[in-house]
Amino acid sequence: MKPLLPSLALAFAMAATAPALAQQSGGTLNMVVQPEPPGLVVGIWQNAPTQMVAGDIFESLLRYDTDLQPMPSLAHDWSISEDGLTYTFHLHEGVKWHDGEDFTAHDVVYSVDVFLRETHPRLRASLVHVDSIEAPDDHTVVFTLNQPFGPFIGVFEVGTMPILPRHIYEGTDYANNPMNATPIGTGPFRFNAWRQGSYIHLVRNEDYYLEGRPFVDEVYYHVIPDAASRAVAFETGVVDVLPGGSVEYFDIERIMALPNTCITDAGWEYFGPLSWLWLNNHEGPMADVNARRAVMHALDREFMRDALWAGRGEVATSPLSSSTRFFDDDLPSIAYDPDLAREYLEASDYDGQTLNLLPLPYGETWQRAAEVTRQNLMDVGFNVNLVATDVAGWNQRVSDWDFDLAFTFLYQYGDPALGVARTYVESNIAQGSPWNNVAGYRNPELDAMWEASAVSPSDAERQEIYSELQRRLIEDVPNAWLHELGFPTIYRCNIHDLVTTGIGLNDGTRDAWIEQ
Secondary structure, eight states: OOOOOHHHHHHHHHHHHSOOOOOOOOOEEEEEOSSOOSOSOTTTOOOHHHHHHHHHHOOOSEEEOTTOOEEESSEEEEEEOTTSOEEEEEEOSSOBOTTSOBOOHHHHHHIIIIIHHHHOHHHHHHHTTEEEEEEEETTEEEEEESSOOGGGGGOOSTTTSOOOOHHHHTTSOGGGOGGGGSOOOSSSEEEEEEETTTEEEEEEOTTOSSTTOOOSSEEEEEOOOSHHHHHHHHHTTSOSEEOTTSSOGGGHHHHHTSTTEEEEOOSOTTTOOEEEEEEOOSSSGGGSHHHHHHHHHHOOHHHIIIIISTTOSEEOOSSSOTTSTTOOSOOOOOOOOHHHHHHHHHHSOOOSOEEEEEOOOSOHHHHHHHHHHHHHHHHHTOEEEEOOOOHHHHHHHHHTTOOSEEEEEEOOTTSHHHHTGGGTOGGGOOTTOSSSSTTOOOOHHHHHHHHHHHHOSOHHHHHHHHHHHHHHHHHHOSEEEEEEOOOOEEEETTEESSOOSTTGGGSOTTTOEEOO
């Protein structure tokens, strides 16, 4: 190993001898939540803002670090049998629900095997591999699988498997239970108040089972309707934390020039947010694979990243995000190549009809991305019309397959079986949802590969299958992949340990503390 340069050696020596900052208790965290969540019971609502706020109130059995390795949460210890069929979790003792009732393993069995099987379609897809969920005693839960399912260890985070109080929900109409308005969890913060259109207020759980946590006294989630006003709220000290996507990317550099301002891209590793253009494979011009290939190579995605996303994130090279397990970095190129795009377009059946392109109605940056995309496509010979919608209109048109091309981004949840396969398997084609196989891509051979890769007990075998799947998808181009999105969190530098896991702010306030 080469010796360190003197300056670097000195820096490391100073860092080694410098005293660590002592964690301090007290203070208030003021954060933005945007848009306002429809509800706070994460087992019923799965929206991103719900998951962020509810992660303070509810918990699951595990958390995951930024390398997606499991860490303790409600479970302090766990084991997996050698045959991959039995998952045993040992729960913390002395845990209380916020209303003072005892938390037990029976709450876990009820939450997963009853409540969430009905309300949580993403988790339900993983539970098809589960034969039974049992509580041999009050502090042990045993999941028995009907076949090995390697990704299963990745489903125990609070957004995927929130644990809910059986004594509140058993035998009720979940969606209309009056306790939804004042949610009860086991988490580090208790619900205190929700002033619609203004803020959600949480207070420290004084009976939290981890001694000393949380450190801060209270958290306010401020509802501020537009990006410019959210930026002003940070500048004027009304809020101290701007979660990813709170402000337009062109404002980031200006905000970062403010004193006591820090930024991090960490905390999205579990989600691996990937943006793409839905290409309507059902009918019309995008049903032609050469037309789809022309779209893929017509897009100047590096320009979009640098000019529109302030250089944050990465240009996608695969249907998998690079933070998702089994990503392959040795794949055929899908890079910007307008000459190649014109060749593919010439080889297609496209006859000049106008393509309807739906921007994502999430702010000015996305609108600009749509305008650049339109220009890129017209430069190689497509005719393109932008169809402006609000969020409800976008949801409706995408759900009804009423588009030729449409912007979106989805989370990948750390493993292709959990968050990627849903976009490409034929069994997940159904009108009425903007989050399934909206493009209508059909390939029975690949469907069999998705199924085989999910249940293979060997990581080496899974890698081989997923690498082939990535190559085959790039050949077929069912969607036009854009960017591994960078969603930076902007915060005051005297706030420490705000992002400590792979889901970032969704469970980060447990560890956060404010240097006074």
